[in-house]
Each structure stands twice: as C-alpha cells, then as structure tokens.
Amino acid sequence: MRSLILLCLSFFSPEGECDLLRDSVHVTSAAARPNNELWCYKCLADVPDDRCADLRHNNSALIHKCHNDRRMCMVKRFSFTTSTENSTTPPKMWALERNCTKHCEPGCIVIGERTKLYACTSCCTTSLCNYGSGAEQRIFDIFLIAATAMILSL
Numbered sequence: 001m002r003s004l005i006l007l008c009l010s011f012f013s014p015e016g017e018c019d020l021l022r023d024s025v026h027v028t029s030a031a032a033r034p035n036n037e038l039w040c041y042k043c044l045a046d047v048p049d050d051r052c053a054d055l056r057h058n059n060s061a062l063i064h065k066c067h068n069d070r071r072m073c074m075v076k077r078f079s080f081t082t083s084t085e086n087s088t089t090p091p092k093m094w095a096l097e098r099n100c101t102k103h104c105e106p107g108c109i110v111i112g113e114r115t116k117l118y119a120c121t122s123c124c125t126t127s128l129c130n131y132g133s134g135a136e137q138r139i140f141d142i143f144l145i146a147a148t149a150m151i152l153s154l
C-alpha cells in the first residue's frame, strides 16, 4: 500500500490526484459503515484566488461534517474557453464549489461553440479528499495505474 501511494505521489502530487487512488481502495469499507463520519470542504468560490479555490492556506473554517446519506465529497469547477478560427484560449475558471453530496457523477458537461462552458465534477469518498482544483479528469488513467502498481507490488 505504501509503495502504491508513493508511486502515485511521484506522478501526481501537484494536482492532488492521489486521493482518487486512495478512495478507490477504501470505497467498500466506507459504504459498509452505517454512520456518516465523512467531513468535506464546503465552500463556493467565484474568483480564482478565493481561499476556496486555493486550499493551501489555513482552511479549517471550510471544513464541514456531512449528514445523512451525503456520503461523498465533490469539487465542481466551472470554466470557459473562447476560440477564434485559429486558436483556443486556455480554460479560465469562473466558479468552484466544494461540498458534501449524495449523488456525484464525475466528468464534464460542455456547452457552446465559440465560447465553450465547462462544468467539471470530481468525486471522492474519504474525509477532506475534495481539496483538488477540480481540473483533473483522468480518473480512468488513475485506476489503470493503480491496477498496474498493485500487480507490480505482488
């Protein structure tokens, strides 16, 4: 297990994607627990340098207990790109939400042509796991790497 996490850290530490990996290992035990002991970051950012968007600083005020059947933490990131005929701007964030949630579907919804709006959600199930930027969407790659790492460590 330790080598698995180290491997993950060496690949993904800047984006905080390791939690997806850790979560995939602990999903079963979390689902089997009757009491909801989950804590998530809960906040809404509407400017990129908001403390909700950047959780590196003291963020204890944003920590909330999840209740009832809201047993997942999520990050939802809203961003947009604009295109001319030859180029597309890098995605620009305009809002970010962190919360406890009951239903969570990871992935992005994209609308628009020249100006594209993105609403991207990432989900996780361990306490305070929703600290990422919400920009990482390579979940299936991560699972693949986890599987490879497990096989290699046998």
Ligand SMILES: *[C@@H]1O[C@H](CO)[C@@H](O)[C@H](O)[C@H]1NC(C)=O
Residues within 6 Å of the ligand: 042, 043, 044, 097, 098, 099, 100
């Ligand atoms: C978190 O979710 C609850 C229940 O869905 C909602 O009422 C609340 O507004 C959300 N909080 C934020 C910061 O988005």
Ligand SMILES: *[C@@H]1O[C@H](CO)[C@@H](O)[C@H](O)[C@H]1NC(C)=O
Residues within 6 Å of the ligand: 058, 059, 060, 061
């Ligand atoms: C972080 O903020 C909380 C209140 O928001 C405060 O009680 C705590 O002492 C702060 N911790 C640090 C290390 O500054």
Ligand SMILES: *[C@@H]1O[C@H](CO)[C@@H](O)[C@H](O)[C@H]1NC(C)=O
Residues within 6 Å of the ligand: 084, 085, 086
């Ligand atoms: C886009 O590229 C074409 C061909 O390279 C060029 O003729 C045109 O001026 C460019 N358009 C813009 C808006 O830069």
